[in-house]
Amino acid sequence: MVVLYHPKSTKPRSRRFPLSVLSLAAVLEGREEYAIIDGNVDPHPLGSIEELLRNQMVELLAVSVMPGPQMVAAMETCREVRARYPNVPIVWGGYFPSLYTEATLNAPYVDFAVRGQGEETLVELLDASRGKRSLDSIAGLSYRDGAGAHRHGLERALKPPDAFPRLPFHRLNAEKYILPTFLGRRTAVHQASVGCPFRCNFCGVISAFGSREKMESPVRTEAVLRHLAGKYGVDAIQFYDNNFFLREDHARELAERLAPLNLRWWCEARIDILLDYSDATLEAIRRAGCSMIFFGAESGSDWVLEEMNKQLRTDQTLGLALRIRQFGIVPEFSFVIGNPREPERDTAECLQFIRKIKRLNPDSEIILQHYIPVPQRHRMYGDVEGRINFPVTVEEWATDRWLNFTIRKDPATPWLKPATKKLIDDFELVVASRWPTLQDIRLPAWGRRLLQALSAWRYRLGIYSRPFELEWAQRLIDLRRPKVESL
Ligand code: B12
Ligand code: SF4
Numbered sequence: 001m002v003v004l005y006h007p008k009s010t011k012p013r014s015r016r017f018p019l020s021v022l023s024l025a026a027v028l029e030g031r032e033e034y035a036i037i038d039g040n041v042d043p044h045p046l047g048s049i050e051e052l053l054r055n056q057m058v059e060l061l062a063v064s065v066m067p068g069p070q071m072v073a074a075m076e077t078c079r080e081v082r083a084r085y086p087n088v089p090i091v092w093g094g095y096f097p098s099l100y101t102e103a104t105l106n107a108p109y110v111d112f113a114v115r116g117q118g119e120e121t122l123v124e125l126l127d128a129s130r131g132k133r134s135l136d137s138i139a140g141l142s143y144r145d146g147a148g149a150h151r152h153g154l155e156r157a158l159k160p161p162d163a164f165p166r167l168p169f170h171r172l173n174a175e176k177y178i179l180p181t182f183l184g185r186r187t188a189v190h191q192a193s194v195g196c197p198f199r200c201n202f203c204g205v206i207s208a209f210g211s212r213e214k215m216e217s218p219v220r221t222e223a224v225l226r227h228l229a230g231k232y233g234v235d236a237i238q239f240y241d242n243n244f245f246l247r248e249d250h251a252r253e254l255a256e257r258l259a260p261l262n263l264r265w266w267c268e269a270r271i272d273i274l275l276d277y278s279d280a281t282l283e284a285i286r287r288a289g290c291s292m293i294f295f296g297a298e299s300g301s302d303w304v305l306e307e308m309n310k311q312l313r314t315d316q317t318l319g320l321a322l323r324i325r326q327f328g329i330v331p332e333f334s335f336v337i338g339n340p341r342e343p344e345r346d347t348a349e350c351l352q353f354i355r356k357i358k359r360l361n362p363d364s365e366i367i368l369q370h371y372i373p374v375p376q377r378h379r380m381y382g383d384v385e386g387r388i389n390f391p392v393t394v395e396e397w398a399t400d401r402w403l404n405f406t407i408r409k410d411p412a413t414p415w416l417k418p419a420t421k422k423l424i425d426d427f428e429l430v431v432a433s434r435w436p437t438l439q440d441i442r443l444p445a446w447g448r449r450l451l452q453a454l455s456a457w458r459y460r461l462g463i464y465s466r467p468f469e470l471e472w473a474q475r476l477i478d479l480r481r482p483k484v485e486s487l
Pocket of ligand 2: 196197203
């Protein structure tokens with residue numbers, strides 16, 4: 001038996017289908033005995049894994065690991081499993097081992113690290129463990145050899161979703177995963193493409209999947225969503241694609257196929273790509289149920305965008321903010337602030353730029369993140385970033401200092417002065433209070449009005465510092481929010 005383990009990564013109300021382990025399950029279904037343990041649902045995943053280890057012949061513990069708190073949960077569980085069941089091989093796959101392969105292999109409780117797309121690598125690893133092939137012949141696999149040296153197989157070529165069987169949703173209790181959001185009462189998730197063909201040099205996706213994107217055929221996307229709607233009553237979808245729209249003809253066909261399903265959906269896309277689409281296509285996308293699109297605007301300065309290799313200009317972001325209004329699609333613009341060379345100038349320009357966006361399209365949602373370099377590609381600013389020594393062990397990645405870095409809460413980068421960080425955080429609070437996000441469905445109407453009233457003068461006058469009253473209001477609202485029962 002193979003145990004597929006998805007460590008806890010989020011709070012119950014944000015829980016979604018764990019697509020990583022479901023994708024692996026899809027290739028095992030009907031061929032191998034397997035069980036899925038999801039820490040987002042199971043309050044005692046270690047106990048459940050141990051029960052399987054005691055009662056079944058477990059050949060492999062396969063763990064999906066995203067950088068951040070999920071990695072900490074993976075570390076804690078695997079350490080215990082290794083101590084109590086030292087003969088059970090453990091493989092980590094997902095973004096953490098893809099980006100931080102050496103740190104992963106330095107952990108004594110991890111035997112194999114899978115980089116990038118995992119379906120075929122997992123099947124081949126099972127073959128190798130049964131003596132049917134050698135480890136060094138497996139693309140996408142890294143491992144420690146008998147002498148403890150790290151070995152890395154070739155890169156695995158990316159395959160499109162249609163190359164693999166559809167996800168076995170029936171192997172999970174779907175009711176735990178289909179939850180209310182601003183999009184609908186019963187929201188599910190789907191990923192209709194893998195990878196991304198761009199090369200923004202702060203982004204982890206290219207390090208994990210290379211600069212390629214493979215799209216699912218619109219026929220299959222329609223079939224999956226029809227199944228989710230028909231069998232599980234799903235009325236809303238969050239698409240997890242890194243880059244949902246690529247070719248206009250594909251987008252048009254997909255929109256036409258999705259429209260009859262009456263779903264409301266959210267996805268991530270590139271500003272320049274959508275800006276090039278015709279009005280008719282944007283209209284079709286809206287008719288198909290698209291309600292909000294997340295865009296990586298990243299910066300309010302062309303010089304920073306150029307350094308990021310974003311292949312985008314700020315006038316395109318402004319153009320899109322204005323144009324998308326007429327189609328009734330809410331744009332969500334994400335910014336990554338804190339250019340290592342000139343963090344103060346970058347921050348000042350970015351805040352001014354966001355104010356411009358809000359003037360053009362007040363409905364725009366704004367997400368601010370502190371810029372962090374991504375290891376393996378962190379040479380973006382040469383010497384400046386060379387001042388960061390990334391952890392070489394899983395344990396160090398699990399410390400508060402590196403967790404705060406990973407989740408971009410407090411990057412503690414040497415170039416970001418505390419005052420600049422504070423300005424970014426205070427501005428974020430003022431903007432989020434002036435225009436509370438549509439996505440917070442538990443924000444009561446009185447709370448929305450309170451935040452708007454308290455923040456209006458600050459935003460108008462551009463006074464962001466010491467927003468104590470907004471912090472107080474946030475705390476008050478949190479205390480009085482309607483509680484969601486434990487799901
Ligand atoms: C959904 C999601 C989340 C959800 C997770 C919900 C859930 N189900 O648990 C939430 C909102 C919680 C989340 C949070 C975060 N996320 Co997130 N998230 C994603 C997102 C959008 C989709 C992931 C997904 O399900 N993909 C679909 C599956 C099929 O793909 P996959 O996970 O890559 O799995 C494949 C391979 O990786 C591999 N694989 C995966 N696991 C395993 C295991 C084994 C054993 C094997 C063999 C193979 C294997 O095989 C799979 C099939 O090919 C990705 C972006 C993306 N599109 O990938 C970002 C992404 C993974 N997240 C990211 C980040 C940074 C975070 C946060 C740190 C953000 C933050 N500021 O806090 C947090 C930390 C989470 C945590 N607690 O540790 C980054 C990671 C890269 C990086 N820069 O470090 C990404 C890539 C976003 C980005 N573009 O930067 N996230
Ligand atoms: S377009 Fe988005 S997903 Fe693609 S490389 Fe750039 S930041 Fe990453």
